[in-house]
Amino acid sequence: MAEREHVRVAVIGSGFGGLGAAVRLRREGVTDFVVLERAGSVGGTWRDNSYPGCACDVPSHLYSFSFAPHPDWPRAFSGQEHIRAYLEHVTDVFGLRPHLRFDAEVLRMTWNGERLCWDIETAGGDLSADLVVSATGPLSDPKIPDIPGLDTFPGKVFHSARWDHDYDLSGKRVAMVGTGASAIQIVPAVQPRVERLTLFQRTPPWVMPRMDRAISGAERALHRALPFTTRLRRGLLWGIRELQVQAFTKRPNELGMIESLAKRNMARAVKDPALRAKLTPDYRIGCKRILLSSEYYPALARPNVDVVASGLGEIRGSTLVAADGSEAEADAIVFGTGFRVTDMPIAERVVGAEGRTLAEVWKGGMEALRGASAAGFPNWVSIIGPNTGLGNSSMILMIESQLNYLADYLRQLDVLGGRVALDARPGAVSDWNRRVQERMKRTVWNTGGCTSWYLDANGRNTTIWPGTTAEFRRATRRVDLGEYRVVRPAAGGGGARETAAEVSA
Numbered sequence: 123m124a125e126r127e128h129v130r131v132a133v134i135g136s137g138f139g140g141l142g143a144a145v146r147l148r149r150e151g152v153t154d155f156v157v158l159e160r161a162g163s164v165g166g167t168w169r170d171n172s173y174p175g176c177a178c179d180v181p182s183h184l185y186s187f188s189f190a191p192h193p194d195w196p197r198a199f200s201g202q203e204h205i206r207a208y209l210e211h212v213t214d215v216f217g218l219r220p221h222l223r224f225d226a227e228v229l230r231m232t233w234n235g236e237r238l239c240w241d242i243e244t245a246g247g248d249l250s251a252d253l254v255v256s257a258t259g260p261l262s263d264p265k266i267p268d269i270p271g272l273d274t275f276p277g278k279v280f281h282s283a284r285w286d287h288d289y290d291l292s293g294k295r296v297a298m299v300g301t302g303a304s305a306i307q308i309v310p311a312v313q314p315r316v317e318r319l320t321l322f323q324r325t326p327p328w329v330m331p332r333m334d335r336a337i338s339g340a341e342r343a344l345h346r347a348l349p350f351t352t353r354l355r356r357g358l359l360w361g362i363r364e365l366q367v368q369a370f371t372k373r374p375n376e377l378g379m380i381e382s383l384a385k386r387n388m389a390r391a392v393k394d395p396a397l398r399a400k401l402t403p404d405y406r407i408g409c410k411r412i413l414l415s416s417e418y419y420p421a422l423a424r425p426n427v428d429v430v431a432s433g434l435g436e437i438r439g440s441t442l443v444a445a446d447g448s449e450a451e452a453d454a455i456v457f458g459t460g461f462r463v464t465d466m467p468i469a470e471r472v473v474g475a476e477g478r479t480l481a482e483v484w485k486g487g488m489e490a491l492r493g494a495s496a497a498g499f500p501n502w503v504s505i506i507g508p509n510t511g512l513g514n515s516s517m518i519l520m521i522e523s524q525l526n527y528l529a530d531y532l533r534q535l536d537v538l539g540g541r542v543a544l545d546a547r548p549g550a551v552s553d554w555n556r557r558v559q560e561r562m563k564r565t566v567w568n569t570g571g572c573t574s575w576y577l578d579a580n581g582r583n584t585t586i587w588p589g590t591t592a593e594f595r596r597a598t599r600r601v602d603l604g605e606y607r608v609v610r611p612a613a614g615g616g617g618a619r620e621t622a623a624e625v626s627a
């Protein structure tokens with residue numbers, strides 16, 4: 123039988139997280155690694171979300187890698203195709219192609235306590251790795267609610283993250299389910315060409331105007347000629363967002379001022395008081411992600427749009443019945459209903475040292491030391507793990523902090539030498555989590571009076587980082603070996619996991 127391929131590091135996913143990890147590995151001198159990607163190209167979020175109007179909510183000069191500045195961003199807030207092209211460019215410039223394995227969905231990975239490595243089954247073949255970087259993305263697996271009668275619907279059904287470009291919505295009666303970040307971009311993009319648009323809204327979002335504009339040729343030329351101006355621009359965008367964090371985390375009442383601006387944004391476009399009443403949230407702004415759009419409200423005020431202020435309750439053939447009993451006919455249903463965030467599918471596929479899956483361990487809620495390490499899952503490092511999400515800034519900042527942590531993790535393994543693994547101590551994980559949850563108590567995400575995808579089934583916020591990105595950067599600069607068990611194979615070689623010796627307290 124052919125021997126299973128072995129690599130030092132297996133990275134799962136090729137979005138910003140996976141590609142960033144690949145660049146960092148090469149910079150740390152690690153070349154023996156693969157990037158396992160279930161799709162046929164890189165890009166993650168920005169490959170999968172190609173719906174009309176898809177764009178980033180964070181300015182491009184901040185929503186990009188600090189180590190790969192791009193002076194030529196065409197707009198303040200880039201669209202999906204530009205971000206996807208940027209990631210393809212990063213892949214080429216940093217020589218990542220030889221490491222990429224497409225159509226290699228990770229089906230299962232099991233910790234091998236004898237060999238101190240991960241045995242990985244993928245759709246493209248099996249391999250093993252000393253260390254796994256899990257960068258499968260928090261918003262990567264679409265969630266479609268279990269609506270009674272969905273199977274009786276005779277028309278077209280798809281999720282915003284799996285847009286069917288072969289299906290033309292022109293002249294159709296379209297039902298949009300959900301009012302999150304994707305839905306508010308889709309609505310104005312499709313409203314002019316559909317016959318009728320029925321928006322099923324469970325909870326109205328707070329929507330602020332989007333200050334988008336083309337970046338002029340002169341600005342771009344300046345950024346090309348004087349690279350420090352790109353860094354300066356990024357620094358300013360970052361600083362403004364850092365200053366906002368206290369209001370989200372400690373003084374939610376200060377956000378009232380922003381609520382007034384959001385209400386004015388709505389009042390400018392929506393003249394009908396009954397529609398305005400439907401669209402006015404009854405929770406503190408910021409509790410759910412603040413959405414940015416200057417076109418959403420004007421689109422909702424158009425005569426071919428109906429807002430049903432109630433969730434979709436049932437489907438009877440082509441009739442969609444809202445929870446309030448109202449009915450609408452549709453030819454197509456678009457679900458903008460988000461992703462499996464707090465029950466990530468990859469967790470069901472990772473089997474740790476105790477023989478339990480990560481999903482089983484996380485039954486009471488996701489938790490990981492510094493967002494990276496789960497106890498009982500040695501040499502498994504997560505990118506955008508639990509409590510690393512942001513409500514107001516660029517996730518690339520958090521990804522880069524976790525890449526610093528990954529780099530130090532690898533250095534620590536090198537210093538320890540030989541066949542060795544690091545396993546987070548349960549006490550260190552729970553201590554970290556306790557501190558995170560303590561800080562969470564005062565935040566707008568927990569006190570703002572809403573339910574959101576930030577909270578898990580138990581009502582616990584296991585997704586958001588309750589601090590500044592600078593604080594997270596400091597917390598992830600170094601691996602503290604005191605927070606880990608150092609695991610080596612038992613003397614004499616081989617031996618079961620139980621005999622692995624703990625050599626450092």
Ligand SMILES: Cc1cc2nc3c(=O)[nH]c(=O)nc-3n(C[C@H](O)[C@H](O)[C@H](O)COP(=O)(O)OP(=O)(O)OC[C@H]3O[C@@H](n4cnc5c(N)ncnc54)[C@H](O)[C@@H]3O)c2cc1C
Nearest residue numbers: 135137138139160166167178179180227228258259262517
């Ligand atoms: C529509 C949309 C808009 C967004 N806008 C913003 C924004 O404005 N600002 C912001 O900061 N963030 C935004 N985000 C969040 C965004 O997801 C992150 O910023 C970032 O792109 C996540 O990168 P990632 O690499 O961690 O995950 P992803 O980009 O999701 O990449 C994960 C990759 O892992 C692959 N994968 C998953 N499971 C497996 C498996 N089992 N085997 C192999 N491969 C697998 C996927 O195919 C995918 O390619 C947005 C997300 C969405 C969906």
